[in-house]
Amino acid sequence: MGTELGNYKLCISARSTDKEILKKAQDGGIVTQIFKYALEEGIIDGAIVSGPSDEPWRPRPFVATTVEELMKSRGTRYNISPNVSFIKEATRSYGLDRIGIVGTPCQMQAVRKGQLYPVGLRDVPDKIALAIGIFCMENFPYQSIKQLVEDHAAMKLESVKKMEIGKGKFWVYGERGQVVQLPLKVTHKYEQPGCHVCLDYVANLADVSTGSVGSPDGWSTVFVRTKKGDDIWSKAIAAGCFETKPIEQVKPGLELVSKLANEKITKNQKTVEERAKFGVNKALRNPYISPK
Amino acid sequence: MKDNSVKPEEKPVPVKADVEKKAVVLQKEDKPVADKIKVGHVHMSGCTGCLVSLADNYGGLLTILDKYADLVYGLTLADVRHIPKMDVALVEGSVCIQDKISVDEIKETREKAAVVVAVGGCACYGNITRFARGGQTNQPQHESFLPVGDLIKVDVYIPGCAPTPQLIRNVCVMAYLLLKGNKDQQDLAKKYLTPLMQLAERGTEACGCDLMYDVVNQGLCMGCGSCAAACPVRAITHEYGKPNVNREMCIKCGACYAQCPRSFFNFDVITGFEGILEAIDGALK
Ligand SMILES: Cc1cc2nc3c(=O)[nH]c(=O)nc-3n(C[C@H](O)[C@H](O)[C@H](O)COP(=O)(O)OP(=O)(O)OC[C@H]3O[C@@H](n4cnc5c(N)ncnc54)[C@H](O)[C@@H]3O)c2cc1C
Ligand code: SF4
Ligand code: SF4
Ligand code: SF4
Numbered sequence: 175m176g177t178e179l180g181n182y183k184l185c186i187s188a189r190s191t192d193k194e195i196l197k198k199a200q201d202g203g204i205v206t207q208i209f210k211y212a213l214e215e216g217i218i219d220g221a222i223v224s225g226p227s228d229e230p231w232r233p234r235p236f237v238a239t240t241v242e243e244l245m246k247s248r249g250t251r252y253n254i255s256p257n258v259s260f261i262k263e264a265t266r267s268y269g270l271d272r273i274g275i276v277g278t279p280c281q282m283q284a285v286r287k288g289q290l291y292p293v294g295l296r297d298v299p300d301k302i303a304l305a306i307g308i309f310c311m312e313n314f315p316y317q318s319i320k321q322l323v324e325d326h327a328a329m330k331l332e333s334v335k336k337m338e339i340g341k342g343k344f345w346v347y348g349e350r351g352q353v354v355q356l357p358l359k360v361t362h363k364y365e366q367p368g369c370h371v372c373l374d375y376v377a378n379l380a381d382v383s384t385g386s387v388g389s390p391d392g393w394s395t396v397f398v399r400t401k402k403g404d405d406i407w408s409k410a411i412a413a414g415c416f417e418t419k420p421i422e423q424v425k426p427g428l429e430l431v432s433k434l435a436n437e438k439i440t441k442n443q444k445t446v447e448e449r450a451k452f453g454v455n456k457a458l459r460n461p462y463i464s465p466k
Numbered sequence: 467m468k469d470n471s472v473k474p475e476e477k478p479v480p481v482k483a484d485v486e487k488k489a490v491v492l493q494k495e496d497k498p499v500a501d502k503i504k505v506g507h508v509h510m511s512g513c514t515g516c517l518v519s520l521a522d523n524y525g526g527l528l529t530i531l532d533k534y535a536d537l538v539y540g541l542t543l544a545d546v547r548h549i550p551k552m553d554v555a556l557v558e559g560s561v562c563i564q565d566k567i568s569v570d571e572i573k574e575t576r577e578k579a580a581v582v583v584a585v586g587g588c589a590c591y592g593n594i595t596r597f598a599r600g601g602q603t604n605q606p607q608h609e610s611f612l613p614v615g616d617l618i619k620v621d622v623y624i625p626g627c628a629p630t631p632q633l634i635r636n637v638c639v640m641a642y643l644l645l646k647g648n649k650d651q652q653d654l655a656k657k658y659l660t661p662l663m664q665l666a667e668r669g670t671e672a673c674g675c676d677l678m679y680d681v682v683n684q685g686l687c688m689g690c691g692s693c694a695a696a697c698p699v700r701a702i703t704h705e706y707g708k709p710n711v712n713r714e715m716c717i718k719c720g721a722c723y724a725q726c727p728r729s730f731f732n733f734d735v736i737t738g739f740e741g742i743l744e745a746i747d748g749a750l751k
Pocket of ligand 3: 256677681682686687688689690691692693694707708709725726727728729
């Protein structure tokens with residue numbers, strides 16, 4: 175295993191000990207549980223999360239300052255939620271001095287770029303108290319999810335209870351017990367194009383990152399990466415927030431995380447290279463080299 | 467065992483017995499004043515918001531002036547009438563080409579400064595002064611305002627309206643490391659400043675439309691929301707995850723594009739965010 179998993183101090187399989195959180199969490203309820211703990215302990219004043227909106231399964235970023243609000247953000251909505259759009263507003267209208275934020279690996283990249291190059295983020299860099307990353311292979315525009323669920327899985331979006339990508343399939347669970355699986359071959363073409371140059375699978379730049387891959391159903395794989403992350407994670411463990419298992423003792427384990435991370439990075443690195451000779455002596459932009 | 471019990475306030479003094487009577491330099495002064503860099507603030511047509519942003523580093527600014535930089539030129543801040551030789555010129559504002567003094571001063575700045583930094587949207591891109599067309603009292607004939615880069619070569623861009631105290635601070639620290647640091651520090655500073663130098667090479671026009679031209683149209687947008695967060699006039703919203711710019715509101719400051727992780731993302735620097743932020747923090751203590 176090389177750099178594909180990023181720097182980390184600890185990798186572990188975990189699950190929240192809070193039954194309420196687990197009822198609607200996507201996996202082990204790691205994200206909601208850490209934010210709940212950090213909020214109650216005053217480590218953060220609030221968290222930028224993604225919750226439901228006025229359209230079914232369309233996410234809407236918002237600032238949660240109570241546990242009640244946090245609970246509304248549980249679960250994954252597989253389409254774009256511009257969480258970082260709130261990062262300055264959280265320090266303004268909401269008056270947060272210590273911000274929590276959850277996001278995909280690209281959103282963690284946005285947060286760290288924002289701290290090192292705060293072009294339009296006055297006074298934000300020092301206020302990021304806890305950045306939680308979620309693993310991510312790809313994301314979709316809302317209209318893609320609608321098309322996948324309604325046209326391909328023949329279900330109404332309103333009647334879907336949960337969506338999940340795992341074990342090589344896109345799973346749609348209905349409110350009344352029906353389960354439809356779509357092969358990823360079908361979903362691929364609906365992905366948002368920006369994901370195809372993405373070189374991070376497990377949110378390497380987060381304080382703590384988590385996802386389902388690597389751990390058994392209902393459990394999550396957790397990477398604790400920074401000093402801040404380590405500090406909060408160990409306090410949360412001491413406070414009994416999580417059950418844990420050594421990652422070496424769970425199936426399928428870290429090897430699968432590594433394999434998927436490498437697959438994603440290799441595939442997308444190739445796309446980045448192909449963009450360099452996309453036209454006839456004309457290249458598409460490469461953000462990893464220059465803003466030009 | 468030796469008795470080395472000391473009360474906390476009586477720190478043991480590390481003096482060897484045989485040189486007890488002589489003065490011994492145990493440690494050289496850690497603020498070698500001679501090694502400070504010379505910085506100037508050159509004011510073209512801007513609202514002084516950029517200078518206020520620099521000042522908004524409060525204690526950090528005092529540390530910068532104490533340890534790293536001498537302010538050798540600056541309206542209201544340093545009593546110097548003519549642009550002196552300096553290491554770094556921080557230029558604020560665009561240049562009115564109908565004002566001979568401004569034009570002469572900006573050219574002189576280029577001659578006198580080793581590194582020219584355009585600070586703020588007006589210096590980089592014209593920003594709000596792009597919409598000027600003269601007619602204002604006192605000097606109604608002053609109607610054409612150009613970004614600094616249209617008249618002289620600019621080395622580094624700090625876009626934004628106003629530019630943030632933190633980005634100005636980071637660039638100042640990195641400029642110091644580049645000119646006075648050890649080899650590793652110079653390498654880091656070079657890597658850190660590279661994208662801001664590339665922005666300067668990229669050109670003197672900016673607009674919210676850049677998000678369309680150079681991110682969405684290029685198949686690079688992933689809907690993070692940074693652009694909307696960065697916009698000082700809230701011209702950007704997200705519609706189903708993608709930026710939508712209200713072009714009537716855009717003042718052309720360039721913050722959105724520069725903030726976007728898909729304008730530039732230099733892994734070799736940003737991956738080290740934890741250490742770099744700690745180092746900058748430490749440098750300003
Ligand atoms: C687009 C996407 C792709 C993913 N791909 C993978 C994958 O390939 N492998 C893997 O192991 N895990 C993947 N995940 C992560 C996984 O689905 C869970 O989100 C993660 O395990 C956290 O679960 P939890 O039970 O700890 O969190 P919960 O306590 O259920 O909380 C979920 C959190 O995710 C946030 N969230 C929900 N939707 C979004 C969104 N669209 N954008 C940003 N934040 C959101 C919510 O704000 C909430 O705070 C993906 C997530 C997303 C959003
Ligand atoms: S694949 Fe990458 S770019 Fe796409 S949503 Fe996930 S982290 Fe962001
Ligand atoms: S900052 Fe860039 S990648 Fe993020 S939403 Fe805006 S245009 Fe898209
Ligand atoms: S859209 Fe906003 S951030 Fe972008 S250039 Fe215009 S004013 Fe500046």
